[in-house]
Amino acid sequence: MDDWTTSHDRVLAQRNAEGWMFFFEAARDLRTTGAVAPSSKKLARLLTDPVQEHGTRPLNVLEAGAGTGSVTRALISRLSPASRLDIVEANARFASQLRRLVRTHSRLAGEGERVRVHHALIEQLDTGRPYDVIVSGLPFTNFTPAQVDTIMNRYMELLHPGGALTYFAYRGTRYARVLTASRAEARRHRSVEHVLADYQRRYATGCWTVWGNLPPANVWQLRRPVGVPAPAALGLTAGATR
Numbered sequence: 001m002d003d004w005t006t007s008h009d010r011v012l013a014q015r016n017a018e019g020w021m022f023f024f025e026a027a028r029d030l031r032t033t034g035a036v037a038p039s040s041k042k043l044a045r046l047l048t049d050p051v052q053e054h055g056t057r058p059l060n061v062l063e064a065g066a067g068t069g070s071v072t073r074a075l076i077s078r079l080s081p082a083s084r085l086d087i088v089e090a091n092a093r094f095a096s097q098l099r100r101l102v103r104t105h106s107r108l109a110g111e112g113e114r115v116r117v118h119h120a121l122i123e124q125l126d127t128g129r130p131y132d133v134i135v136s137g138l139p140f141t142n143f144t145p146a147q148v149d150t151i152m153n154r155y156m157e158l159l160h161p162g163g164a165l166t167y168f169a170y171r172g173t174r175y176a177r178v179l180t181a182s183r184a185e186a187r188r189h190r191s192v193e194h195v196l197a198d199y200q201r202r203y204a205t206g207c208w209t210v211w212g213n214l215p216p217a218n219v220w221q222l223r224r225p226v227g228v229p230a231p232a233a234l235g236l237t238a239g240a241t242r
Protein backbone atom coordinates (compact mmCIF):
# COMPACT_ATOMS: atom_id res chain seq x y z
CA MET A 1 0.00 0.00 0.00
CA ASP A 2 1.40 3.46 -0.88
CA ASP A 3 1.38 6.51 1.41
CA TRP A 4 -1.56 8.12 -0.37
CA THR A 5 -3.75 5.04 0.12
CA THR A 6 -2.95 4.77 3.81
CA SER A 7 -3.52 8.48 4.52
CA HIS A 8 -6.71 8.46 2.41
CA ASP A 9 -7.93 5.39 4.33
CA ARG A 10 -7.11 7.10 7.61
CA VAL A 11 -9.16 10.18 6.64
CA LEU A 12 -12.10 7.98 5.60
CA ALA A 13 -11.96 6.00 8.85
CA GLN A 14 -11.83 9.23 10.83
CA ARG A 15 -14.85 10.71 8.96
CA ASN A 16 -16.73 7.46 9.58
CA ALA A 17 -15.97 7.58 13.30
CA GLU A 18 -17.11 11.22 13.44
CA GLY A 19 -20.32 10.31 11.62
CA TRP A 20 -21.08 7.67 14.25
CA MET A 21 -20.16 10.00 17.10
CA PHE A 22 -22.53 12.62 15.73
CA PHE A 23 -25.29 10.05 15.36
CA PHE A 24 -24.90 8.84 18.97
CA GLU A 25 -24.91 12.39 20.34
CA ALA A 26 -28.08 13.09 18.31
CA ALA A 27 -29.68 9.96 19.80
CA ARG A 28 -28.71 11.18 23.28
CA ASP A 29 -29.97 14.75 22.82
CA LEU A 30 -31.52 15.60 19.43
CA ARG A 31 -32.77 19.01 20.56
CA THR A 32 -29.27 20.36 21.29
CA THR A 33 -27.41 18.42 18.60
CA GLY A 34 -29.99 19.45 16.02
CA ALA A 35 -29.02 17.01 13.25
CA VAL A 36 -28.20 13.35 12.73
CA ALA A 37 -25.15 13.91 10.53
CA PRO A 38 -22.36 16.48 10.21
CA SER A 39 -22.60 19.12 7.47
CA SER A 40 -21.37 18.20 3.99
CA LYS A 41 -18.27 19.74 2.43
CA LYS A 42 -20.45 21.84 0.11
CA LEU A 43 -22.39 23.30 3.01
CA ALA A 44 -19.17 23.89 4.99
CA ARG A 45 -17.63 25.69 2.02
CA LEU A 46 -20.54 28.08 1.54
CA LEU A 47 -20.73 28.82 5.27
CA THR A 48 -17.04 29.72 5.37
CA ASP A 49 -16.87 31.80 2.15
CA PRO A 50 -16.75 35.19 3.99
CA VAL A 51 -13.32 34.39 5.49
CA GLN A 52 -11.87 34.54 1.98
CA GLU A 53 -13.19 38.00 1.15
CA HIS A 54 -10.42 39.79 2.97
CA GLY A 55 -7.42 38.24 1.22
CA THR A 56 -4.48 37.82 3.58
CA ARG A 57 -5.65 40.33 6.23
CA PRO A 58 -5.64 38.68 9.71
CA LEU A 59 -9.21 38.13 10.90
CA ASN A 60 -10.99 37.32 14.14
CA VAL A 61 -13.43 34.50 13.44
CA LEU A 62 -16.00 32.84 15.71
CA GLU A 63 -17.65 29.47 15.10
CA ALA A 64 -20.65 28.59 17.29
CA GLY A 65 -21.93 25.00 17.52
CA ALA A 66 -19.06 23.16 15.82
CA GLY A 67 -20.10 19.54 16.49
CA THR A 68 -17.43 17.13 15.24
CA GLY A 69 -15.72 19.87 13.23
CA SER A 70 -16.81 19.53 9.60
CA VAL A 71 -17.17 23.31 9.25
CA THR A 72 -14.18 23.93 11.54
CA ARG A 73 -11.94 22.01 9.13
CA ALA A 74 -13.07 24.21 6.22
CA LEU A 75 -12.47 27.31 8.36
CA ILE A 76 -8.96 26.29 9.40
CA SER A 77 -7.94 25.49 5.85
CA ARG A 78 -9.23 28.87 4.60
CA LEU A 79 -7.95 31.11 7.44
CA SER A 80 -5.26 33.57 6.46
CA PRO A 81 -1.99 33.46 8.45
CA ALA A 82 -2.22 35.24 11.84
CA SER A 83 -6.04 35.01 11.88
CA ARG A 84 -7.62 33.80 15.11
CA LEU A 85 -10.51 31.42 15.52
CA ASP A 86 -12.69 30.94 18.63
CA ILE A 87 -14.81 27.80 18.59
CA VAL A 88 -17.74 27.46 21.02
CA GLU A 89 -19.39 24.11 21.60
CA ALA A 90 -21.96 23.15 24.26
CA ASN A 91 -21.38 19.38 24.18
CA ALA A 92 -18.33 18.22 26.21
CA ARG A 93 -17.63 15.18 23.99
CA PHE A 94 -17.71 17.32 20.84
CA ALA A 95 -15.48 19.91 22.55
CA SER A 96 -12.84 17.20 23.29
CA GLN A 97 -13.02 15.98 19.69
CA LEU A 98 -12.56 19.59 18.47
CA ARG A 99 -9.50 20.07 20.74
CA ARG A 100 -8.03 16.91 19.23
CA LEU A 101 -8.73 18.25 15.72
CA VAL A 102 -6.97 21.54 16.53
CA ARG A 103 -3.99 19.73 18.13
CA THR A 104 -3.44 17.48 15.13
CA HIS A 105 -4.38 19.72 12.16
CA SER A 106 -1.39 20.07 9.83
CA ARG A 107 -2.19 23.74 9.02
CA LEU A 108 -1.82 24.63 12.70
CA ALA A 109 1.48 22.88 13.42
CA GLY A 110 3.30 25.02 16.00
CA GLU A 111 0.61 27.71 16.06
CA GLY A 112 -2.36 25.95 17.67
CA GLU A 113 -2.81 28.89 20.06
CA ARG A 114 -4.42 30.83 17.18
CA VAL A 115 -7.44 28.54 17.57
CA ARG A 116 -9.24 28.13 20.90
CA VAL A 117 -12.03 25.70 21.74
CA HIS A 118 -14.45 26.90 24.43
CA HIS A 119 -16.70 24.32 26.04
CA ALA A 120 -19.58 26.72 26.70
CA LEU A 121 -22.96 27.92 25.58
CA ILE A 122 -22.70 30.71 23.04
CA GLU A 123 -25.02 32.74 25.29
CA GLN A 124 -22.27 32.73 27.96
CA LEU A 125 -19.22 33.34 25.80
CA ASP A 126 -17.24 36.48 26.43
CA THR A 127 -13.83 36.61 24.77
CA GLY A 128 -13.82 40.43 24.82
CA ARG A 129 -13.08 40.42 21.08
CA PRO A 130 -15.20 41.68 18.17
CA TYR A 131 -15.30 39.44 15.08
CA ASP A 132 -14.94 39.93 11.32
CA VAL A 133 -16.81 36.69 10.59
CA ILE A 134 -19.18 34.54 12.65
CA VAL A 135 -20.24 31.09 11.44
CA SER A 136 -23.17 29.64 13.35
CA GLY A 137 -24.09 25.95 13.26
CA LEU A 138 -26.73 26.25 15.99
CA PRO A 139 -30.02 24.36 15.56
CA PHE A 140 -32.18 27.49 15.90
CA THR A 141 -35.47 25.77 15.10
CA ASN A 142 -35.05 23.63 18.24
CA PHE A 143 -34.72 26.72 20.46
CA THR A 144 -37.27 29.09 21.95
CA PRO A 145 -37.94 32.34 20.04
CA ALA A 146 -36.50 34.33 22.99
CA GLN A 147 -33.27 32.29 22.90
CA VAL A 148 -32.90 32.80 19.15
CA ASP A 149 -33.49 36.55 19.50
CA THR A 150 -30.87 36.78 22.29
CA ILE A 151 -28.29 34.84 20.26
CA MET A 152 -28.89 36.72 16.97
CA ASN A 153 -28.69 40.01 18.81
CA ARG A 154 -25.44 38.91 20.49
CA TYR A 155 -23.98 37.90 17.10
CA MET A 156 -24.76 41.35 15.71
CA GLU A 157 -23.15 42.98 18.77
CA LEU A 158 -20.06 40.79 18.42
CA LEU A 159 -19.56 41.62 14.73
CA HIS A 160 -17.39 44.51 13.57
CA PRO A 161 -19.42 46.95 11.44
CA GLY A 162 -19.36 45.38 7.97
CA GLY A 163 -18.67 41.92 9.45
CA ALA A 164 -20.53 38.85 8.18
CA LEU A 165 -22.62 36.19 9.92
CA THR A 166 -23.49 32.93 8.16
CA TYR A 167 -25.84 30.24 9.43
CA PHE A 168 -27.93 27.46 7.93
CA ALA A 169 -31.46 26.13 8.26
CA TYR A 170 -32.58 22.73 7.01
CA ARG A 171 -35.28 22.94 4.35
CA GLY A 172 -38.75 21.59 5.05
CA THR A 173 -38.43 21.32 8.83
CA ARG A 174 -41.60 23.38 9.42
CA TYR A 175 -43.69 20.89 7.44
CA ALA A 176 -42.05 17.95 9.18
CA ARG A 177 -42.84 19.59 12.53
CA VAL A 178 -46.48 20.18 11.57
CA LEU A 179 -46.83 16.51 10.64
CA THR A 180 -44.98 14.99 13.57
CA ALA A 181 -45.17 17.34 16.57
CA SER A 182 -47.77 18.90 18.86
CA ARG A 183 -49.49 22.15 17.94
CA ALA A 184 -47.51 23.99 20.60
CA GLU A 185 -44.25 22.74 19.06
CA ALA A 186 -45.38 23.75 15.56
CA ARG A 187 -46.28 27.20 16.94
CA ARG A 188 -42.87 27.55 18.65
CA HIS A 189 -41.17 26.59 15.37
CA ARG A 190 -43.16 29.23 13.45
CA SER A 191 -42.29 31.88 16.03
CA VAL A 192 -38.58 31.08 15.70
CA GLU A 193 -38.89 31.48 11.93
CA HIS A 194 -40.52 34.88 12.47
CA VAL A 195 -37.65 36.03 14.68
CA LEU A 196 -35.12 34.88 12.08
CA ALA A 197 -37.12 36.48 9.26
CA ASP A 198 -36.93 39.79 11.07
CA TYR A 199 -33.12 39.64 11.23
CA GLN A 200 -33.02 38.48 7.59
CA ARG A 201 -35.21 41.40 6.50
CA ARG A 202 -32.88 43.87 8.21
CA TYR A 203 -29.45 42.40 7.56
CA ALA A 204 -29.47 39.64 4.91
CA THR A 205 -27.06 40.00 2.00
CA GLY A 206 -27.58 36.54 0.51
CA CYS A 207 -29.31 33.17 0.76
CA TRP A 208 -28.37 29.99 -1.11
CA THR A 209 -29.68 26.44 -1.15
CA VAL A 210 -27.29 23.53 -0.76
CA TRP A 211 -28.93 20.40 -2.16
CA GLY A 212 -25.80 18.33 -1.54
CA ASN A 213 -26.40 17.99 2.19
CA LEU A 214 -28.46 15.61 4.30
CA PRO A 215 -31.00 17.16 4.58
CA PRO A 216 -30.70 20.01 2.03
CA ALA A 217 -30.17 23.37 3.71
CA ASN A 218 -30.49 27.11 3.12
CA VAL A 219 -27.42 29.15 3.96
CA TRP A 220 -28.05 32.72 5.07
CA GLN A 221 -25.49 35.49 5.06
CA LEU A 222 -26.17 38.60 7.17
CA ARG A 223 -23.99 41.66 7.60
CA ARG A 224 -23.79 44.23 10.37
CA PRO A 225 -24.26 47.61 8.67
CA VAL A 226 -21.44 50.14 8.81
CA GLY A 227 -22.18 53.27 10.82
CA VAL A 228 -25.23 51.84 12.60
CA PRO A 229 -25.12 50.84 16.29
CA ALA A 230 -25.66 47.15 17.17
CA PRO A 231 -29.35 46.32 17.35
CA ALA A 232 -31.23 46.04 20.61
CA ALA A 233 -32.90 42.64 21.09
CA LEU A 234 -36.20 42.49 19.25
CA GLY A 235 -39.20 42.59 21.57
CA LEU A 236 -41.11 39.33 21.14
CA THR A 237 -44.33 39.84 19.30
CA ALA A 238 -47.59 39.06 21.07
CA GLY A 239 -48.46 35.39 20.79
CA ALA A 240 -44.88 34.23 20.36
CA THR A 241 -44.21 31.01 22.20
CA ARG A 242 -41.25 30.86 24.59
Ligand SMILES: C[S@@+](CC[C@H](N)C(=O)[O-])C[C@H]1O[C@@H](n2cnc3c(N)ncnc32)[C@H](O)[C@@H]1O
Nearest residue numbers: 034035038039065066067089090091121122137
Ligand atom coordinates in the same frame (compact mmCIF):
# COMPACT_ATOMS: atom_id res chain seq x y z
C1 LIG B 1 -26.58 21.03 13.88
S1 LIG B 1 -25.10 20.73 14.85
C2 LIG B 1 -23.92 21.47 13.76
C3 LIG B 1 -22.55 20.88 13.91
C4 LIG B 1 -21.51 21.33 12.87
N1 LIG B 1 -21.38 22.77 12.83
C5 LIG B 1 -21.89 20.83 11.50
O1 LIG B 1 -22.37 21.67 10.71
O2 LIG B 1 -21.71 19.64 11.22
C6 LIG B 1 -25.34 21.93 16.17
C7 LIG B 1 -24.20 21.99 17.19
O3 LIG B 1 -24.47 23.10 18.06
C8 LIG B 1 -24.15 22.73 19.41
N2 LIG B 1 -24.95 23.62 20.27
C9 LIG B 1 -26.29 23.59 20.52
N3 LIG B 1 -26.66 24.60 21.30
C10 LIG B 1 -25.53 25.33 21.56
C11 LIG B 1 -25.29 26.52 22.32
N4 LIG B 1 -26.28 27.17 22.96
N5 LIG B 1 -24.02 26.99 22.36
C12 LIG B 1 -23.01 26.35 21.73
N6 LIG B 1 -23.19 25.21 21.00
C13 LIG B 1 -24.44 24.71 20.91
C14 LIG B 1 -24.55 21.26 19.47
O4 LIG B 1 -23.92 20.59 20.53
C15 LIG B 1 -24.09 20.77 18.09
O5 LIG B 1 -22.75 20.36 18.12
